[in-house]
Amino acid sequence: NQTGNHLYMSAPGELYSSIDDGVTWNLSANYYCNVIAFDPQNDQIAYCGMGSEIMTTTDGGKTWKNIKTSGFAGNSQVSSITISAQGLQKMWVGSQSLLMSNDEGKSWTEHDNGLGAGHLELKLDAGENSTFYLEMSNGWLYRSSDTGRNWTLIEDRGSELEFNATGVEMYRALGRGSLLLSPDKGDSWEELSIPDAIFVGSNPHQPGTLLAVAPQCGSEAPIYISIDNGQTWSEKSGYVPCDRTRTFFGSDQGKRVYLVGNAFFSRSDDGGETWHRCGEDTKNGTPARY
Numbered sequence: 001n002q003t004g005n006h007l008y009m010s011a012p013g014e015l016y017s018s019i020d021d022g023v024t025w026n027l028s029a030n031y032y033c034n035v036i037a038f039d040p041q042n043d044q045i046a047y048c049g050m051g052s053e054i055m056t057t058t059d060g061g062k063t064w065k066n067i068k069t070s071g072f073a074g075n076s077q078v079s080s081i082t083i084s085a086q087g088l089q090k091m092w093v094g095s096q097s098l099l100m101s102n103d104e105g106k107s108w109t110e111h112d113n114g115l116g117a118g119h120l121e122l123k124l125d126a127g128e129n130s131t132f133y134l135e136m137s138n139g140w141l142y143r144s145s146d147t148g149r150n151w152t153l154i155e156d157r158g159s160e161l162e163f164n165a166t167g168v169e170m171y172r173a174l175g176r177g178s179l180l181l182s183p184d185k186g187d188s189w190e191e192l193s194i195p196d197a198i199f200v201g202s203n204p205h206q207p208g209t210l211l212a213v214a215p216q217c218g219s220e221a222p223i224y225i226s227i228d229n230g231q232t233w234s235e236k237s238g239y240v241p242c243d244r245t246r247t248f249f250g251s252d253q254g255k256r257v258y259l260v261g262n263a264f265f266s267r268s269d270d271g272g273e274t275w276h277r278c279g280e281d282t283k284n285g286t287p288a289r290y
Contacts, residue, residue: 005019005020005021005250006018006019006038006043006060007021007022008028008033008036008046008048008061009025010032010033010036010048011032012032013030013031013032014027014029014030014031014032015027015028015029015030015031015032015033015048015061016028017060017061019060021256021267022258022265022267028057028061028062028064029048029055029061029064031048031050031055032050033048033049033050033055034049034050034051034077034078034079035048035049035078035079035080035081036048036049036081037081037082037083038083039083040083040084040085043060044057044058044059044060045057045058046061047067047081047083047091047105048064049077049078049079049080049081049093050078051077051078052076052077052078052095053066053067053078054066054067054078054081054093054105055067056105067105067106076095076096076097077095078093078094078095079094079095079121080092080093080094080121080122081093081094082094082122082123082124084124084129085124090102091104091105092111092122092132092148093108094121094122094134097110098110098111098122098134098148099111100147100148111144111147111148111149121134121135122134122148123135123161123163125163125167125185128145129147130145130146130147131143131144131145131185132144132147132148133161133170133186134148134151135159135160135161139156139157139158139159140153140155140156141153141154141155141156141158141161141172141186142154143185143186154186154187155172155180155182155186155189157172157174157180157189158172158173158174158180159172159173160172160173160199160200160246162199162201162202163202163204164202164207164208164229165202165203165204165205165206165207165208165209165254166207168183168184168185169181169182169183169229170182170185170186171199171202171210171230172189172199173198173199173200174191174199175198176196176197176198176215177193177194177195177196177197178191178192178193178194179191179192179194179199179210179212179230180192181229181230192230192231194212194224194226194230194233195212195222195224195233195235196214196215197212197213197214197215197222197224198212198213198214198215198245199211199212200212200213200245200246200247200259201246201247201248201249201257203249203254203257203271204249204254205249205253205254206227206253206254206271208226208227208228208229209225209226209227209254209271210225210226210229210230211223211224211225211247211257211259211272212224212226212233213240213245213259214240216240217240217241217242217243217245217261218239218240218242219239219277221238221239221240222235222236222237222238222240223235223236223237223238223240223259223272223275224236225271225272225273236272236273236274236275237275238259238266238268238274238275238276239259239266239275239276239277240259240261240266241259241260241261241262241264241265241266242261242262243261243262244261244262245259245260245261246259246260246261247259247260248260254271255268255269255270255271256268256269257271257272259275264277265277
């Protein structure tokens with residue numbers, strides 16, 4: 001959730017919940033979630049993409065129920081769930097198309113004019129309620145200025161779109177040792193050199209603060225932080241998760257940071273200066289997804 005203390009972790013056939021920053025975990029449901037999203041106004045409400053279905057909880061993960069949808073293409077896997085910052089009045093689901101609901105998931109309409117088919121992941125511009133960005137599985141990045149009715153391709157390189165805390169600059173990972181930066185919300189892009197590492201996140205509470213991790217994983221792998229928009233980097237020691245490392249931030253001015261992999265995750269309580277491993281896979285190496 002936004003404070004960073006309520007977490008969900010999913011492994012094959014199981015969903016776990018923690019309400020103490022990942023120190024302890026309890027079984028929440030007997031199924032696997034492709035993706036999980038919290039209601040930004042109420043962390044007791046969350047949504048789980050389970051294959052081609054959407055499950056919801058209103059009691060912090062104690063019980064879950066299937067949303068009975070109308071207009072949802074249930075023959076493709078849910079790849080993303082995005083909820084408006086104003087709450088459940090608007091929700092978007094990415095699968096083989098982009099679908100929007102105005103009634104908490106009871107009915108859905110397609111909003112994918114100008115898009116091709118493929119895995120979709122949607123991100124909202126926090127400063128402009130009508131501007132959306134959508135990433136395809138092939139790396140193409142689209143932008144919509146009319147709440148998703150029409151889309152324009154703005155970049156065909158990179159992955160994992162991130163926003164600066166200022167809401168103007170945007171970033172995309174471009175493989176080992178490089179990063180894409182847009183100073184104008186995607187109108188133009190420039191390539192930056194970074195250490196022998198992979199860009200994984202931008203701190204949404206601290207302008208110009210970026211994180212990158214070494215391509216190897218484990219306790220000896222370095223973590224890099226930039227506080228000047230990627231111009232210079234400092235090396236920190238930590239525990240880099242293996243396989244598709246992603247970054248999540250709490251709302252405490254960006255001090256709480258999680259590096260999440262497919263089998264464990266690391267946590268920092270001081271903005272990335274120091275790290276410790278705070279979770280492992282649930283069953284002897286079984287990959288988990290957060």
